[in-house]
Amino acid sequence: MLISNMEVIPQKRILKHLGLVQGSTVRAKHVGKDILAGFKNILGGELVAYTELMTEARDEATNRMIEQAESIGANAVLNVRFATSSVAQGAAELFAYGTAVVIDQPDS
Amino acid sequence: MFELILVLSLLALGYGFGSYREKSHYASIFRREDEMRDILLFDSRFPPDSSRISGGKLVHGNVVVSVDYFKMFVAGLRKLVGGRLKSYETLLDRGRREAILRMKAQAVEQGANQIFNVKFETSSISKGAEGNLGSIEVLVYGSAVKV
Amino acid sequence: MQYENPKPREGINYSSEHPLKEFSQLLIGIVVIIAVVVITLNALAGRLAFYIPFEFERNMVSDFEFAEVEESLQQAYLQELADRLAPHMDLPEDMKITVHYSDSDTVNAFATLGGNLVFFQGLIEQMESEEELAAVMGHEIAHIKYRHPIVALGKGVTLATLAAFVGGSSASGAGGWLIGSSANLSLLKFSRDQESQADQAAAAGLQALYGHIGGAKDLFQSFAELEGQDSVTNPGVVELFRSHPHSANRWIELQSLADTRGWLVDDARTKLNFPGVASDSEG
Numbered sequence: 001m002l003i004s005n006m007e008v009i010p011q012k013r014i015l016k017h018l019g020l021v022q023g024s025t026v027r028a029k030h031v032g033k034d035i036l037a038g039f040k041n042i043l044g045g046e047l048v049a050y051t052e053l054m055t056e057a058r059d060e061a062t063n064r065m066i067e068q069a070e071s072i073g074a075n076a077v078l079n080v081r082f083a084t085s086s087v088a089q090g091a092a093e094l095f096a097y098g099t100a101v102v103i104d105q106p107d108s
Numbered sequence: 109m110f111e112l113i114l115v116l117s118l119l120a121l122g123y124g125f126g127s128y129r130e131k132s133h134y135a136s137i138f139r140r141e142d143e144m145r146d147i148l149l150f151d152s153r154f155p156p157d158s159s160r161i162s163g164g165k166l167v168h169g170n171v172v173v174s175v176d177y178f179k180m181f182v183a184g185l186r187k188l189v190g191g192r193l194k195s196y197e198t199l200l201d202r203g204r205r206e207a208i209l210r211m212k213a214q215a216v217e218q219g220a221n222q223i224f225n226v227k228f229e230t231s232s233i234s235k236g237a238e239g240n241l242g243s244i245e246v247l248v249y250g251s252a253v254k255v
Numbered sequence: 256m257q258y259e260n261p262k263p264r265e266g267i268n269y270s271s272e273h274p275l276k277e278f279s280q281l282l283i284g285i286v287v288i289i290a291v292v293v294i295t296l297n298a299l300a301g302r303l304a305f306y307i308p309f310e311f312e313r314n315m316v317s318d319f320e321f322a323e324v325e326e327s328l329q330q331a332y333l334q335e336l337a338d339r340l341a342p343h344m345d346l347p348e349d350m351k352i353t354v355h356y357s358d359s360d361t362v363n364a365f366a367t368l369g370g371n372l373v374f375f376q377g378l379i380e381q382m383e384s385e386e387e388l389a390a391v392m393g394h395e396i397a398h399i400k401y402r403h404p405i406v407a408l409g410k411g412v413t414l415a416t417l418a419a420f421v422g423g424s425s426a427s428g429a430g431g432w433l434i435g436s437s438a439n440l441s442l443l444k445f446s447r448d449q450e451s452q453a454d455q456a457a458a459a460g461l462q463a464l465y466g467h468i469g470g471a472k473d474l475f476q477s478f479a480e481l482e483g484q485d486s487v488t489n490p491g492v493v494e495l496f497r498s499h500p501h502s503a504n505r506w507i508e509l510q511s512l513a514d515t516r517g518w519l520v521d522d523a524r525t526k527l528n529f530p531g532v533a534s535d536s537e538g
Binding site: 115123127141145146147148156157178179181182184185186188189192194195197198200201222 | 256258260262268269270272274275277278281282284285431432433
Binding site: 067 | 258259264268
């Protein structure tokens, strides 16, 4: 599966457009990490636990988008965009979307 | 004791109404998605072949949804152990699909059949008590064209 | 260019699992975790409390006013009874018992921080004999002896802090509420084990002072009668018993203890001569 945020892929031809695919997830860290992050807010610096949370969530959202694309027989998702929103304190929603397409020679 | 009864009845109320509404909302989403399946969405900025199309007016759809008490309670428990807040995921999925359907309905009114440069925006417009999810707005917009 | 708009599979961006399943799994899991935390705290607080000097505990509440009626005949009577009973209860040397009297109708007496006991007029009106009053007194002194008030405070404060952290840091309203409620419960109540521990120590004190534990027998019999009464007409009574095991069971427990220790269960009672109250008055 080719994931790109370009609209066209150099030297590849788009054979078929399959419409928009999306993946989203809402995730939270356990309360211990929330408390530690609260302390970290006093000192500043990177909140490793939350970086991890966002990375995990973004990966999951991307994977879900890919799953949708696979379920409709696409072999590439172009023009992928990410959106992040904090829906509740300590919980993040990650959303990924893109256009599912069939391209020729997806692997080369 | 009073507090416990209050919480339990709010939970039951939230669960009863919430799951009923969710079921009927999904049913209506599935029905309308099938009706408007011939409207195509793209998040690319330009149509691949711009010579054959006309139009290009902005269309949008938005929806504000709110959680029920049951979903909020489950999410509150889930936050203790971490992981996926499943009860919020259905809410956002419904919100996003509803917004898309409203945008598609606008495109139908204009006689368009494709929407380009689709973008999503999610914002929580009011936080619930203690920073819980209150209500969120999903906005989706794009440019409708006729091929 | 070919355009198609196939349906992606459902259930990718949301879970089609029944919401009650997640709810029950989480609830059971978290209740178990809280129970483990509370039990651990119980054991820890019970041990650590003995390292808090009693003097410190006393100073903590030295400014607190326990009852409106101080320096009265009634207070002096209760203090005198406590001073007679306390030496028979193996208290640590630095432990002092102070009794307070309140003329409220509440049928209650309680032990709190710093060796302070509070007796309510309503309870004393229920008492027939001095032995019976001494049974209550012994029970409350035993709570002080085993440092139950500071244990409960320690537990409650720890849980309340935990609840504040959980509620504040992760905005888990539900989690904070669960822990907060269990904090309230443990602040208000001594555990049932603590109650029966206090019952046993009180009986030992009665036996040492009077040579029999008849006071405890009378006490649990009249409590058992009150428990049977309508809770609506006697709300104050219910308040007292809610935190305690059933009175009849408490007496059965004590009886078997008396059997093994060879204590006398019945002997002559001294009529209660409480100042300001006719001893045969009905409650």
